[in-house]
Amino acid sequence: MTRMLxxxxxxxVTLFFLSSCESIIEFKGEVTGPKIVIYALLQPDSLVxxxxxxxxxxxxxxxxxxxxxxxxxxxxxxxxxIETLAYxxxxxxxxxxxxxxxxxxxxxxxxxxxxxxxxxxxxxxxxGTASGETRLPAPVPITGIDxxxxxxxxGEKHLVVKLNFRDPEGEENLYRLAARELxxxxxxxxxxxxxxxxxxxxxxxxxxxxxxxxxxxxPKQEDxxxxxxxxxxxxxxxxxxxxxxxxxxxxxxxxxxxDTIYYEFSHLYFMLQSVSRDLYMHLQSYSxxxxxxxxxxxxxxxxxxNITNGLGIVGxxxxxxxxxxxxxxxxxxxxxxxxxxxxxx
Numbered sequence: 001m002t003r004m005l006x007x008x009x010x011x012x013v014t015l016f017f018l019s020s021c022e023s024i025i026e027f028k029g030e031v032t033g034p035k036i037v038i039y040a041l042l043q044p045d046s047l048v049x050x051x052x053x054x055x056x057x058x059x060x061x062x063x064x065x066x067x068x069x070x071x072x073x074x075x076x077x078x079x080x081x082i083e084t085l086a087y088x089x090x091x092x093x094x095x096x097x098x099x100x101x102x103x104x105x106x107x108x109x110x111x112x113x114x115x116x117x118x119x120x121x122x123x124x125x126x127x128g129t130a131s132g133e134t135r136l137p138a139p140v141p142i143t144g145i146d147x148x149x150x151x152x153x154x155g156e157k158h159l160v161v162k163l164n165f166r167d168p169e170g171e172e173n174l175y176r177l178a179a180r181e182l183x184x185x186x187x188x189x190x191x192x193x194x195x196x197x198x199x200x201x202x203x204x205x206x207x208x209x210x211x212x213x214x215x216x217x218x219p220k221q222e223d224x225x226x227x228x229x230x231x232x233x234x235x236x237x238x239x240x241x242x243x244x245x246x247x248x249x250x251x252x253x254x255x256x257x258x259d260t261i262y263y264e265f266s267h268l269y270f271m272l273q274s275v276s277r278d279l280y281m282h283l284q285s286y287s288x289x290x291x292x293x294x295x296x297x298x299x300x301x302x303x304x305x306n307i308t309n310g311l312g313i314v315g316x317x318x319x320x321x322x323x324x325x326x327x328x329x330x331x332x333x334x335x336x337x338x339x340x341x342x343x344x345x
Contacts, residue, residue, distance in 0.1 A: 036130035036310040039102070040120050041279070044136060044318050048075055048107040050085060052122055055311050065101030068124060073105040076119040076133075083107055112136045112316065120314050130310030137274040139318040140165055140173065143246075145270070147324065149255060157255040161210070161324065162248050163270055169244035174280040176273040176317070177217060177235045177249060181207045184329055184336070186262035194262050199337035202329075207268070208235050210251035216241065217249075233287035236280060258327045263334045265327030271319045278306040279315025 037053040050073050053065070073085040085105035093100070112118055119133035144164040152158045167173055183205070188198035212218045216237040251270070258264035275283075285304040292301050305311050330336065 034127055036122055036124050036127050036307075038120060038122055038130060038132055038307050038310055038312040038314060040132070040134075040312075040314045042112040042118060042134060042136055042314075042316040044112060044114070044139075046111060048083075048085070048110050048112060048118070048120075050105045050120055050122070051102040052105065052124070053102050054124070054127065065099055067100070068103040070125055071103065071105065072123040074121040074123075075107060075110065076121065077116050079117075079119075083110055114138055114318075118314075118316075122310070128309060130307050132278075132305075132307040132310075132312070132314030134276050134278060134306075134314045134316040136316040137173075137276055137318055138168075139320050140168060140175070140272060140274055141320045142270070142272050142322045145322045145324065159253045159255040161251045161253070161268070161270065163251070163272065163322065164246065164248050165272055165320075166246045167239045167242050167244055172277070173239040173243075174275050174277060175237050175239070176275050176280075176283070177208065177211050177214070177237070177251075178271040178273060178319075179207045179210060179251065180269050181205045182265075182267045182269070182329070183258070184263065184265045184327070186259065186264050187337075188262070190259070190262070196333060196335060199335045200263050201337045201340055203340045207253065210253045211235055211249065213252055214250050216247075230288060230291060233290070234283040236275070236284055238280075260327045263327070263329075263331055265325070265329040267326075267329060268324040269321055270324070271321050273317050273319035276316040278304070279313060279317060282306075282313040282315060 035055040037055040039051045040049065042048060052068055052071055052073070054068065067090070069087050069089075071087070074081055075083045075085060085107055088104045088106050090100045090104070114136050117133055117135050119131055121129060121131040123129045142163050142165050146162040146164070148160045148162075150158050150160055163177075181204070182202065184200040184202050186194070186198065186200050188195050217232055217235050249272075256266070258266045281304040285301060288301040289303050292299070305313060307314065
């Protein structure tokens with residue numbers, strides 16, 4: 001017992017000295033000035049939109065972000081200038097909301113097409129010019145959807161969703177699997193008849209987490225030396241193991257049956273997104289950066305950028321969607337409450 005107390009005391013003293021040691025290391029690297037930050041995600045069904053900001057070094061005095069209204073944002077298609085985008089002021093915000101640090105520039109009528117290279121060039125007075133380019137990948141269709149209900153370990157029912165697709169041959173394909181749910185929940189007493197005066201709350205949720213049992217998205221791995229398990233935060237995967245083959249993606253959820261007598265519903269939307277290589281690398285590195293930034297034992301992960309003379313990402317994404325619906329929505333005469341519509345997605 002005495003030896004054990006001595007051991008505990010020794011450990012406590014060691015920890016005290018370890019926690020008390022502090023040293024100042026002088027930074028001898030290059031301190032860069034402000035940079036243009038560009039974020040643009042090109043999609044075939046959306047007008048080209050570019051968000052820009054001013055990036056600052058951590059060693060600079062804290063600054064107040066503001067809108068950049070005098071930038072020149074040019075859009076090129078295969079090297080030819082096709083439009084200068086227009087600045088769009090932010091919409092009204094609540095008084096408690098922080099000022100937006102991103103300024104939006106939007107095309108009047110151009111939506112990106114397949115087979116072309118698009119370059120975005122941003123010129124900001126005092127900051128110079130930055131640019132990035134991308135190509136829109138062709139969508140890979142979901143060819144089928146199957147469902148089954150299974151009994152899980154503790155007796156609860158789970159909904160298993162299987163999405164079928166074929167990976168195109170002879171090319172590298174990078175994917176992101178996304179899913180969202182639009183659900184309606186009746187707020188009244190289920191022991192009473194339906195009342196049209198009581199609302200059905202409409203809620204939208206990101207339910208991509210259902211793919212965490214899918215081997216391509218969450219392969220089994222061991223924790224590292226410091227107990228870190230890197231999550232695939234953006235549900236990315238490649239065709240390295242399935243090149244040119246048919247494959248079935250599996251997602252699983254706790255089964256909640258909407259009570260359609262009270263006009264409840266659950267609409268699930270599953271999206272197989274084809275992403276550009278630059279966007280894939282940006283999301284992958286950003287996910288790792290966010291999971292390691294507060295761990296002083298982990299090696300810092302730089303966030304990938306394809307912006308020349310700046311920071312950020314110009315990427316592209318296309319996709320196919322399938323829907324699984326239980327219950328009707330909207331129904332004429334039903335009172336819907338949308339106050340929680342954008343929560344969680």
